[in-house]
Amino acid sequence: MGVRGLVTFIEKHPRIYRDVRFRMSRLVIDGANLLHLLYFDSGVYLIKTGVYLIKTGVYLLNTGLDQNHGGEYAAFEELIERFITTLRNCGVSPFVVLDGGSDYTDKKLDTVTQRAVDRIEKAHRAAWDDSEQNILPQLAKLMFTQTLARLEVPMAQCYAEADQEIAALANEWRCPVLSNDSDFYIFDLPAGFLPTSHFQWKAVEQSGSQSYIPCKNYNTRSFCILINIEHELLPTFAALAGNDYVKLQKMERPIRWTQFCPASDGIPSRLEGLLCWLRDFHQPEKALEAALGLMGELGTKRKKEVLQSLYLGMEEYKLPSSTLMRFFVDGVAPPFPTFEGVKGLIPDWTRLPLTQARLTSDILDVLLLQRNDLSIPVDHGDMASINLTSRPLRQVMYGLLLGKRRQLVNERDRDGLQLKVIPVQPAVRGVARQLTLESLDQAESSQRLQVLLDALGVTEASLSRLPPQLRLPVAVTCYWLQRAQPRPDQRLLKALLLGLSNGDALRQRAASQIQNKCYKQKLDVSVVHAFNQWQGCLKDSVYLNQLLGRPLEEPQIARLYEGTLVHDLVHQMRTGRKLKHFLKSDRSSVRQYSAMMAVINQFHCQEASTSHNQKTVTPPRRQPLEDLTANLQQLFLLCEDEMEVSSTVSVQEDLHLEDLLSVKTRYRAKKRNNRSKNPEVARKEERRGDVVLW
Incomplete structure (x- = not known):
């Protein structure tokens, strides 16, 4: 308020x-x-x-x-x-x-x-x-x-x-x-x-x-x-002063409270004048009646509206019984409010995750008001809203929430420097058609995962070699590369992946970057816009993942992304500086970078093949991995190994990291190159446990 x-x-x-x-x-x-x-x-x-x-x-x-x-x-x-x-x-x-x-x-x-x-x-x-x-x-x-x-x-x-x-x-x-x-x-x-x-x-x-x-x-x-006023008049003071619910300053004839200030050498204060005026009253009702008289001639209907608004403002300061005490003591979520028109719109299973902040409260606005107020990050007004990139993800969430209600959701977003309301159609397709909000928490985990993967346009198999905490961020990155406008260049992708691969070390490296003020070069609004789109895609993906019961592990933001750091990495690459020092003595980060780049390269390979063979923009329904024939499995492993080897070489060339590789590591890279030419040998080695990512 x-x-x-x-x-x-x-x-x-x-x-x-x-x-x-x-x-x-x-x-x-x-x-x-x-x-x-x-x-x-x-x-x-x-x-x-x-x-x-x-x-x-x-x-x-x-x-x-x-x-x-x-x-x-x-x-x-x-x-x-x-x-x-x-x-x-x-x-x-x-x-x-x-x-x-x-x-x-x-x-x-x-x-x-x-x-x-x-x-x-x-x-x-x-x-x-x-x-x-x-x-x-x-x-x-x-x-x-x-x-x-x-x-x-x-x-x-x-x-x-x-x-x-x-x-x-x-x-x-x-x-x-x-x-x-x-x-x-x-x-x-x-x-x-x-x-x-x-x-x-x-x-x-x-x-x-x-x-x-x-x-x-x-x-x-x-x-x-x-101040010398009655304690019971404090809510009346707040309502007459104007809070988020009462806007008396917008009245046809607003009250000039400064006229009641005592004569002094200082500048008259609106609140001091109001408090001085309230000293003559002992009951809120009498004060409100007198305040209406100060507003001049008001019609009966207008007077009733103003009085109702004032009482509503005062009601906000009454203290009801706490609905949260039992939650903090016993872990029991409060009941939903029983306003007219609300009953039945919100499934009971959502109460606990909502109260635990494990489910975004945005779903309440969608369910109750068919509205979503979108985030407005730092961005140049001449550029399109960053939320356009992630809108298809929100449409999937709206489809799960509203189901057969077939209602549009009014997104309140930036259009240039104006706030606009954009009606958005919920999307219900594929596996999502088989799910209902009332029983979404009981749906098969494979179904919930498939809804998320379909929304991001990736497969479970393509993410399988990544650590669990990186699967959702990398899937989001694939989605971002396909939909962001303008399309991100390689420097942006490399900077982003370097940040993602750095894990816990990000904290110390971020501190060093800030301390040395490396990021204080002039703000590049095009870089800001691109990474804003990625963050928007990640946020909406996390919210969709939450609604689906977290079929993918939720990434820890503090160990995932550091804005000042990735901006500085882009700047270093654009000015021709080598990034060898960034991953020095951190071979695990190099491996993660390589694995992520392999997934992204494979994604591009699949998308290019799909675009070549089909003119429709809707991707075909992907066949589950367990239903593939032996020949398709062999082709998939061959493509995957080739992409991984290619990515490993790319990491060394792009980041000049070849001096970080030990003799043993270089031997393994060569060995994997041989494996890619003979998938049958590769599978035998996997059964013996000889395969590594690097």
């Missing part, structure tokens, strides 16, 4: 806060707020062993993570780990609560629309002059939830906006809330509210043997005493 201007007003009255030493407590955390805080506002330091946070005497590098090159996910993971470790060292038990889908009544649609319009302008400005506009990278939220899950931090995703659920949980547990959302200055919380702007988790102090976090605590009682 958010009360416009309230945080600024509170900061001008520091006596409202109370200094505390926070430790040994539960803490309910506003997940969306923490995500933005850590990515945009945390000072970051880099030393040889990784990424660290503000410490006295350590050199300050910057005040946040890179925003324009597609995400510094490895460094972001380090920040999250540091934050959680700091809390636990102080005896604090964090409980993170995340926003879910849009409100079913759409009462916040105007606010959401305006924010999307603003984000389009900011994203274009960031791409135009490489400025920081606080545009969150596309995979940041996914990486955030993955990291919290790995750290075993209790986490819940709401079905709609989280503010009221956060406040209700903190009220029942009698513990504070950590956020910077101005609405928490209005909720009556027994243990108060800890603004993240005053939560000094990077400057932990000691008291005896106990560690604590210096911070400030806000309590509504202290606010009302200092």
Whole structure:
């Protein structure tokens, strides 16, 4: 929600806060707020062993993570780990609560629309002059939830906006809330509210043997005493001030609250004037009636509409019983809301994965509103939306969700610098026709996998020699190479695969890249656009994979992609620098690079053959591997081996890595070349266990 201007007003009255030493407590955390805080506002330091946070005497590098090159996910993971470790060292038990889908009544649609319009302008400005506009990278939220899950931090995703659920949980547990959302200055919380702007988790102090976090605590009682208004009038104050649901400033005759400010030398404040005016009232109803009188002549119908809007705004600050407490204690997901028209639209089996954040909340907007608000990353406004590339993947997801309902989904996306609504037809074809949403969780794993593979245009056999964590990213890369516009060149592909092949070492290498500021060359918007398309394809593929019950292993984003790194690799290749140093002494990464390139080359070989033999753009249904004849198996193994050997040679030539190969490795490469000429010998060697990837 958010009360416009309230945080600024509170900061001008520091006596409202109370200094505390926070430790040994539960803490309910506003997940969306923490995500933005850590990515945009945390000072970051880099030393040889990784990424660290503000410490006295350590050199300050910057005040946040890179925003324009597609995400510094490895460094972001380090920040999250540091934050959680700091809390636990102080005896604090964090409980993170995340926003879910849009409100079913759409009462916040105007606010959401305006924010999307603003984000389009900011994203274009960031791409135009490489400025920081606080545009969150596309995979940041996914990486955030993955990291919290790995750290075993209790986490819940709401079905709609989280503010009221956060406040209700903190009220029942009698513990504070950590956020910077101005609405928490209005909720009556027994243990108060800890603004993240005053939560000094990077400057932990000691008291005896106990560690604590210096911070400030806000309590509504202290606010009302200092300002001298009735405590019951706080929700009325928020509604009249204007929040995400109430827009009194758009009235035909908006109230000039500054006229009620006391005479002083300072600039009159709208909120101060409103608070001064409210001092004369003791009941919300009387205050609302008087406020209507200040709006001038209103017709009966208009007056009723305004009054209803104000009461609706006040209702948002009432604290219901927590629906999440049982989930955190017993692991039981809350029931779905019972609004009229909602019943039966959302299968019961989705409740638990949605609450666990193992299923994207986007599906709720599709099911309830037939709408999907798409991400708007940093990108030049003259270029087409990056979401066009991954639309066929979303169409498959829409088909699974809506089934026989045959409804279009309105995608809200960028068209130039305008926010447009594009009706999109769900796609139901192939194996997906045999599945229904109500029983999707019970479908055969082979069926669910085939739906995903068909959407990406790859086969299970082509991915079989890759490690499980790389199968989905490589399948996405094949899809991206086929559909991205303009078509990615070889430098982009090589840079991407080098990043994918680097695994855990990506964290240290990313730290080194940032520390040396190698990525600070001028932002190349064409490279940004290409990698944005890849990230969009990966995100939508991960969401489709989640809906299908994860038939492929979900990749860990922090160990998969580092935007600043791949941009720098493209720059190095374009300026003629050798990349030998990047994989030096890391033979496993070279093997992975080779294996991925082999799969991609094989994919291109198959696609070229299909295009040559058929004029239709729809790929033929692929025959399962177990049904192939012995001759087809032999042909497949021959093609696969030839591609792998070709790829191995290509790696050495392209990256100048031949000096990394030992005599034994070169012998094996030669041996595999001989195997490719005699598949029967190759199969005998495989049975003996002699075959290796490199």
